[in-house]
Amino acid sequence: MRRQRVAGGIHYFWTGTIAAALWWCGSPSWASADDPPAVARPESLAAEIDRRLEAHWQAQGIAPAAPADDATIYRRLMLDLTGRIPTRVEWEAWLADKTPADERYRQALRQILDGPEFPLYWGAVLDEIVQGTAAGSPDFIDYLRRSLREGKRWDAVFRELLIGPWKTDESKPAARFLEVRAKDLDRLTTDTTRVFFGVDVSCARCHDHPLVDDWKQDHYYGMASFFNRTTGGKGNLGEKFEGDVTFKGAGGAQKTAALMFLTGRVIDEPPPEEAQRSKFSRREQLVAVALAEQSLLSRSLVNRLWQQFFGRGLVHPVDQMHSGNPSSVPGLLEWLAGEFAADYDVQRLVAAIVSTKAYRLNSRWDSGSPLPDERHFAAMRLRLLSPRQYALSLLVASGRTDFAPVEARQARAEQLLGAKGVHRAAQYLAAEELAAPLLAQLDPAQDGQSSVAEALYLSNNSAVQALLGREPGTLAARLAETADARQIAESAIGQVYCRPPAADEVERLTNWLKQQEQSSQPADKHRICEQLVWALVTAAEFRFQH
Amino acid sequence: MRRHSTCQPAEHALHRRTFLGGLFGGAAATLTLGGVSLAGEVPAASDLRRQQKRALFIWLAGGASQFEMWDPKPGRETGGPFRTIPTAVSGYRVCELMPHLAARMNQLAVVRSLNTQISEHGQAADLMSTGWPKEPALEHPELGVVLAKELALEGSLLPDYVSLFATTEGRRRPATGFLSRRHSPLLLEESLQPRNIDLPAGLTAEQHAGREELRASLSSRFAEQRAGGELVQGYNEAYARVRGLMRSDELFDLAREPAAAKDRYGRTPFGQHCLLARRLLEAGVPMVKVARGFWDSHHDNFESHRELVPDFDRVLSVLLDDLHERGLLDSTLVIVLSEFGRTPKINEDVGRDHYADAWSCAFAGCGIRGGTVYGQTDEEGVKVVEGEATAGDVAATIFRAVGIDPARHYQVGPRPVPLAKEDAKPIKAILA
Numbered sequence: 001m002r003r004q005r006v007a008g009g010i011h012y013f014w015t016g017t018i019a020a021a022l023w024w025c026g027s028p029s030w031a032s033a034d035d036p037p038a039v040a041r042p043e044s045l046a047a048e049i050d051r052r053l054e055a056h057w058q059a060q061g062i063a064p065a066a067p068a069d070d071a072t073i074y075r076r077l078m079l080d081l082t083g084r085i086p087t088r089v090e091w092e093a094w095l096a097d098k099t100p101a102d103e104r105y106r107q108a109l110r111q112i113l114d115g116p117e118f119p120l121y122w123g124a125v126l127d128e129i130v131q132g133t134a135a136g137s138p139d140f141i142d143y144l145r146r147s148l149r150e151g152k153r154w155d156a157v158f159r160e161l162l163i164g165p166w167k168t169d170e171s172k173p174a175a176r177f178l179e180v181r182a183k184d185l186d187r188l189t190t191d192t193t194r195v196f197f198g199v200d201v202s203c204a205r206c207h208d209h210p211l212v213d214d215w216k217q218d219h220y221y222g223m224a225s226f227f228n229r230t231t232g233g234k235g236n237l238g239e240k241f242e243g244d245v246t247f248k249g250a251g252g253a254q255k256t257a258a259l260m261f262l263t264g265r266v267i268d269e270p271p272p273e274e275a276q277r278s279k280f281s282r283r284e285q286l287v288a289v290a291l292a293e294q295s296l297l298s299r300s301l302v303n304r305l306w307q308q309f310f311g312r313g314l315v316h317p318v319d320q321m322h323s324g325n326p327s328s329v330p331g332l333l334e335w336l337a338g339e340f341a342a343d344y345d346v347q348r349l350v351a352a353i354v355s356t357k358a359y360r361l362n363s364r365w366d367s368g369s370p371l372p373d374e375r376h377f378a379a380m381r382l383r384l385l386s387p388r389q390y391a392l393s394l395l396v397a398s399g400r401t402d403f404a405p406v407e408a409r410q411a412r413a414e415q416l417l418g419a420k421g422v423h424r425a426a427q428y429l430a431a432e433e434l435a436a437p438l439l440a441q442l443d444p445a446q447d448g449q450s451s452v453a454e455a456l457y458l459s460n461n462s463a464v465q466a467l468l469g470r471e472p473g474t475l476a477a478r479l480a481e482t483a484d485a486r487q488i489a490e491s492a493i494g495q496v497y498c499r500p501p502a503a504d505e506v507e508r509l510t511n512w513l514k515q516q517e518q519s520s521q522p523a524d525k526h527r528i529c530e531q532l533v534w535a536l537v538t539a540a541e542f543r544f545q546h
Numbered sequence: 547m548r549r550h551s552t553c554q555p556a557e558h559a560l561h562r563r564t565f566l567g568g569l570f571g572g573a574a575a576t577l578t579l580g581g582v583s584l585a586g587e588v589p590a591a592s593d594l595r596r597q598q599k600r601a602l603f604i605w606l607a608g609g610a611s612q613f614e615m616w617d618p619k620p621g622r623e624t625g626g627p628f629r630t631i632p633t634a635v636s637g638y639r640v641c642e643l644m645p646h647l648a649a650r651m652n653q654l655a656v657v658r659s660l661n662t663q664i665s666e667h668g669q670a671a672d673l674m675s676t677g678w679p680k681e682p683a684l685e686h687p688e689l690g691v692v693l694a695k696e697l698a699l700e701g702s703l704l705p706d707y708v709s710l711f712a713t714t715e716g717r718r719r720p721a722t723g724f725l726s727r728r729h730s731p732l733l734l735e736e737s738l739q740p741r742n743i744d745l746p747a748g749l750t751a752e753q754h755a756g757r758e759e760l761r762a763s764l765s766s767r768f769a770e771q772r773a774g775g776e777l778v779q780g781y782n783e784a785y786a787r788v789r790g791l792m793r794s795d796e797l798f799d800l801a802r803e804p805a806a807a808k809d810r811y812g813r814t815p816f817g818q819h820c821l822l823a824r825r826l827l828e829a830g831v832p833m834v835k836v837a838r839g840f841w842d843s844h845h846d847n848f849e850s851h852r853e854l855v856p857d858f859d860r861v862l863s864v865l866l867d868d869l870h871e872r873g874l875l876d877s878t879l880v881i882v883l884s885e886f887g888r889t890p891k892i893n894e895d896v897g898r899d900h901y902a903d904a905w906s907c908a909f910a911g912c913g914i915r916g917g918t919v920y921g922q923t924d925e926e927g928v929k930v931v932e933g934e935a936t937a938g939d940v941a942a943t944i945f946r947a948v949g950i951d952p953a954r955h956y957q958v959g960p961r962p963v964p965l966a967k968e969d970a971k972p973i974k975a976i977l978a
Binding site for chain 2: 065184186187189190191194200202203212311317319320324325363364365366371374379380381382383384443444447448449450451452453454455456457459460461462465505508509512515516519520527531532534535536538539540541543544546
């Protein structure tokens with residue numbers, strides 16, 4: 001029985017890997033009789049998501065926002081998939097491309113997902129999802145980056161985090177999830193269930209959950225039992241073959257916890273001698289049962305990625321998935337999670353979500369009717385950029401990093417060595433180094449709230465003023481060399497907001513520039529241009545995803 | 547016995563206005579700034595301000611010894627070498643190291659019966675500074691963060707919470723927990739001046755204001771008819787407070803205090819920090835925290851307390867006098883708290899170790915019944931024998947003292963979380 005369960009997990013992993021390697025190239029050659037069943041392509045998943053949302057809106061009597069314009073869409077996509085705004089060269093090429101709209105979007109998406117920046121950025125995004133307050137270890141982020149680059153599946157990542165093997169230099173960092181939590185059974189139990197299963201059972205530690213009927217003490221201590229034999233810490237994680245979790249149940253009676261998953265499934269255990277001989281691992285059992293009862297593992301990640309792109313989970317908050325807190329769009333999460341579990345391919349899931357029409361809706365709500373609640377996803381709600389997104393984008397806008405296309409010789413070298421994207425990856429890592437000192441000073445995106453500390457930092461900190469400053473090549477320096485105030489305004493808007501300027505705002509900025517010039521004698525054009533750049537990058541259009 | 551039945555000091559409003567006028571009037575005249583002006587705002591807000599309550603949180607980091615302060619056991623095996631002295635409260639004696647506070651005991655309330663169980667620094671500090679045991683999935687906000695949020699005045703251009711610390715040991719930043727980071731305190735860490743409040747080099751105040759005006763107008767225009775536009779409003783409010791904070795640099799400048807005041811507080815870091823705390827409270831900052839370290843006396847407990855306690859005694863006494871003199875004591879709750887106390891047993895290094903089973907804390911000011919001594923430990927100071935109080939009770943007492951219902955709750959996702967733990971009870975005997 002036990003072996004079968006373990007084998008079941010492995011089976012899933014391999015089917016996933018093969019299917020996933022193939023969905024993207026769409027080659028028909030793999031579709032022979034012995035092959036695993038095909039998984040749905042992102043476009044058809046996207047169409048089904050839209051169909052379900054439209055049905056939901058209809059049932060609710062909601063008319064959604066209009067689609068966002070092309071420039072907004074491209075900025076949104078780049079920020080969400082690479083963590084930065086597009087350069088002027090990039091967005092102008094996008095707007096100039098005459099390919100039919102849907103095809104053009106598909107091509108751009110594919111180019112971004114296949115490019116080096118997606119795994120680099122998403123490695124950091126997944127790090128924050130998985131590690132929470134323990135995020136930020138470069139080795140762990142690089143492990144996730146390599147995993148994404150190699151197309152490793154979520155089930156495989158889950159397995160590697162919980163049971164290894166952690167034998168090679170590449171795989172060792174995967175142990176970090178357990179290492180930083182191994183000495184604290186409560187934290188290990190709570191974090192694992194929240195991150196991977198979208199469930200917070202910590203309230204059931206002291207008593208059956210007071211608000212959620214689903215969660216009993218047996219669930220909490222059942223989950224803790226998968227980890228109570230885990231020993232060691234950094235570099236020496238291990239597992240014992242005996243030891244149980246006991247707890248004081250209702251009425252004060254001492255109980256021994258069963259090895260029980262959240263779904264109530266109890267794992268039979270061999271007696272200690274037998275366990276020792278067969279190297280029975282409770283953590284292996286957890287991985288096996290979680291993969292066999294796939295819905296929690298898949299729903300949790302789908303819900304978290306949905307939040308990443310829409311600012312809110314289908315089930316909200318994302319660690320409160322239980323029967324009393326259903327998805328705000330009935331059936332959508334359950335169905336999409338089922339599709340995801342066919343191969344656990346994160347990239348396919350990302351492609352599906354951003355291919356929807358819903359993802360491309362406007363954040364502007366100019367219909368006369370009141371704005372529907374955010375849980376209906378009928379408009380793209382503003383989201384504060386994460387510190388990483390904001391810092392990287394500041395570097396692009398101010399001209400500190402240009403992500404210039406690769407030169408011919410370099411491109412040839414990359415081609416010869418089969419290492420396409422190396423140059424761009426190096427640019428990205430360099431930008432990341434420049435951005436690092438800013439991260440702790442910027443407000444996290446989670447609660448959408450802004451602190452006066454960030455405002456003070458951006459307003460007065462000398463490093464920030466220097467960053468936006470006048471050194472050759474920066475935006476401020478280039479603007480200062482432009483004679484005409486109108487041209488300065490247009491150029492600045494293009495570089496910072498990634499879109500063509502509107503007539504009235506050019507007017508507004510031109511007047512501001514003239515006013516500044518008149519009021520300060522002698523007029524220091526460099527300084528005025530620095531101040532213009534400062535105002536644009538601290539204004540809401542830049543600070544928010546929209 | 548002096549009693550405070552009200553927290554509405556009438557004499558305070560006038561004083562405060564004068565202070566602000568002196569502080570900001572000149573600066574405002576030379577700056578032409580759009581939007582809210584601080585000088586113009588004061589009269590309109592004065593009704594609200596008159597009722598303003600404040601709190602000062604003095605954190606004795608590392609764990610101060612109750613035996614050498616509030617709960618001496620002279621002549622017992624656990625008592626140590628110091629004698630006791632009488633206080634203004636008849637029948638209550640404290641350690642001889644606190645002569646000044648002994649004379650002011652009618653302003654203080656002492657709780658000698660804390661039993662908080664956790665005796666590891668990090669966990670105990672979490673427990674005492676939040677009033678809640680640590681939960682893996684829910685990080686509780688520090689008491690000062692909650693007080694700042696609840697006592698903050700709408701439209702104030704001053705920070706709601708300023709946190710200072712004197713030594714590395716006190717270096718725990720108040721956690722905002724499940725509350726938004728916008729309630730983070732202004733931290734004074736490397737210096738007593740807040741960071742980033744000076745004009746950037748090469749920029750005049752007019753230019754600084756000019757670019758902010760452009761930033762604000764672009765932002766407001768962008769936010770029109772946006773899904774989530776209210777987030778931009780909060781964002782703009784954060785920037786709107788920048789100017790107020792930049793104009794408050796004088797507030798943080800101790801050079802503006804007369805030399806005599808600096809001498810009274812003492813030229814020690816703790817003394818100077820408490821002087822700054824008084825300046826901030828006086829100006830209307832609702833929440834100030836001063837952390838004082840080096841109390842963790844596993845070695846030479848008596849030598850270290852011989853140094854630390856008299857400094858604490860003198861500084862807190864001067865501070866109480868100043869607050870009282872300014873009519874601020876009735877509206878300012880002073881809290882003296884550690885993560886735990888110290889063991890009755892004197893170890894072989896003549897030290898005392900961590901002890902959470904029976905220890906003390908103290909309060910003064912707003913909502914506190916001065917001159918009360920609550921609870922009792924046994925003859926050796928090993929066990930609480932009367933009036934046992936928990937970390938939650940301390941938190942509930944603090945909230946009640948400043949007029950906040952401890953049972954009020956924040957909604958955190960699906961879970962209503964009360965300000966103080968469900969089973970916590972305010973210690974009524976020490977409340978006015």
